[in-house]
Amino acid sequence: MRRTSRDIRTANRYDVLRRIIAASPVSRQEVAAATGLSLATVATLVGELLDLGMLTEVGFEDSDGGRPRGLIAVDAAGGALIGVDVAETYVHVELFDLALNVLARADEELRPADSRPEEVVAHIADAVRSVVEQSGVPDERVLGVGVSMPGQVDREGGVSVYAPNWDWHDVPLLDLLAERVPYPLYLDNPLRACTVAELWFGAARGREDVVVVNLGTGVGAGLALGGALHRGITNSAGEWGHTTLVLDGRPCHCGNRGCVETYVGAPGIMQNLRELSPHSPLLHPDDQTATIAALAAAVAEGDHVAVAALQETARCLGAAVADLVNLLNPEMIVLSSWVAARLGQPLLHAVREQVARHALRRPLDAVEIVLSPIPSDPVSLGAATFALKGALASVGQKTAGRSATARRTNGAAGTPAGVAPSTTARTVRSTPS
């Protein structure tokens, strides 16, 4: 897995654009300082991005005593990106400008009976069409669509390898989607999408070693180590939800027993509540969302059973988060996704207390534990950044660029590595700056 100079160039281009998006307007000198790249390299990469209409020159700033420095900013109108958040119960899609502002949103509900691949693909395609129509962005300005799928995905192959809640195995999702969605497509999973969103726009900006703990129906951990995503050798790193907290404990759908997820995922929290009070009025047996909301409201009112259920959840979660602290020695742990957002500060405080009981002193002293500050959906935001990264990988290829995950709009079989539609590459270049 050697990195070629082409990979390094793409990574540098992405890093430069990311810093400019985060801090527009900004000078080349500041970008060089923030990225550790030489000023000459930054100037070259900025020149390319200016030519592509992704950046624009916006004036000058005085530098102490020296000559004024040119300032550059992202050109928000330089392209549109779409982020697709597929979850167990919904499809949520957002369309962003190049500054990653949301221009349009669309939602589709997924009922348990709707979970065949063709049906999920139809919902995604409808929602993507809806955001493009709402925004009025012409097709040729859509640089790409990032799709976050729960479970394990093979991003190079565009395959949903295993989606436990739907019992999907090896579904060629991008091939199916390419028949319905006329833009370059990029597949990944929500752990990685959330983590990138925190690194770019959230609590982890400028950090190197961060774990984003995703608390929803399923749970997992997005790992940013040394400033970059750690994906693992087959893109399935982060399955912290299926690490053992209680040897021989609660059965898990993965086949193991005592997995972290069975104690702190939404169904696990419902079980914690049920074990404390089998007939609690807070329990909505078929509705996780309603139960977690009722639990949060009851905790706020000081209800004893609710507080005890929160404490028991925090006890398990604290021990499992301490495992991440001891094993990885990160500088920050971000609690993300809907269960963390609902249970909020009371959960955060209880978890901090429990982590302090379980973790070793030195890594404990080095770590901050925070709630995600991202107000909108971090998964669709993160998915859109994957599309941006994909689009940057094809920059500088004169003809239609080969890209690991971008797919032909015609979904042609026999092109497993896919080819980005040439219209996209052309479009980027013809966008006025």
Next chain:
Amino acid sequence: MRRTSRDIRTANRYDVLRRIIAASPVSRQEVAAATGLSLATVATLVGELLDLGMLTEVGFEDSDGGRPRGLIAVDAAGGALIGVDVAETYVHVELFDLALNVLARADEELRPADSRPEEVVAHIADAVRSVVEQSGVPDERVLGVGVSMPGQVDREGGVSVYAPNWDWHDVPLLDLLAERVPYPLYLDNPLRACTVAELWFGAARGREDVVVVNLGTGVGAGLALGGALHRGITNSAGEWGHTTLVLDGRPCHCGNRGCVETYVGAPGIMQNLRELSPHSPLLHPDDQTATIAALAAAVAEGDHVAVAALQETARCLGAAVADLVNLLNPEMIVLSSWVAARLGQPLLHAVREQVARHALRRPLDAVEIVLSPIPSDPVSLGAATFALKGALASVGQKTAGRSATARRTNGAAGTPAGVAPSTTARTVRSTPS
């Protein structure tokens, strides 16, 4: 934590030398292909290392149709490196030539009563003096001494932050050592030393994502992610021994309960045996080494209690190794250190079986689990490579180079970042090539 271009240059120099040590003799073209660096960069770095006498030109090879390529090799006589493995019960020191062949060894026993810092330092200094005398290497050719200390270390500060078995806290080890040892000193811990040894010389050569599981009195996991050591934000990553396997389980000296170490460290294995058979003749209550050796011998003879104790240990170890597989998705897990070496193949087979029961399919399919193939002590070998890396960091500095962890030989207080003795830098340059 931006990397400066100087950091990158040091890392590249180290990577180039590492490939040459692994594959001498080798052409610059092969080194460029193996490292992903440009041929021009490799040529420059090789030139520096030739000037320093660390490499030597050894002839030419034919290249298909082209002109012959120059071959380079490490100059084994270009310097000596010392690796110090400090463990709970001994100090083991090896002196290596630049090709990392062992030229001399020395051992000192540490009795429980000898564990004050001054005493441990005296044992280290005696053993270091012994290997230098045995080898006949002149002082000025010793490029540095890498010291591996159990527990948590602050490598920049040269401090043993926490050595649980001796109850050391914040011991300024390198300052104490610098008064007795006249060479540049570099501190780290055995998890990282073992991991580097596997990456350079062991099972993990050429691998990117590897976990080295250290099974001794204490247990831990060295993490190589993306081809480099993951140290964490305060160099304490890898404390897998203190992750929770059994919530509310066996008490651990770290203050937590149910830590992995309490089930699979040598004292934990003794406890597993005791719970199966309280008066087993295999148990030597005050001697871990003798108990593990007796257990291994009894397993080989098919003794039922011994096999059951091994199985119970493997059941716990398998679940805990599966946690590493699910969380990190590595391509390889190496079982290392003395308990793994003693219990050998029977332990390996039982662990593989148990990991398969606990891990998710996709990361399980991607991982190989093996025993360390390194025949000698991987900790002193790894510690010596830290000294080599430190020596390379001062290359190119005209005067005595500032180095993060190298210490003055006079141990002067008030120089927390230390300064490599100028003799070293001079020596390297004056060594004949």
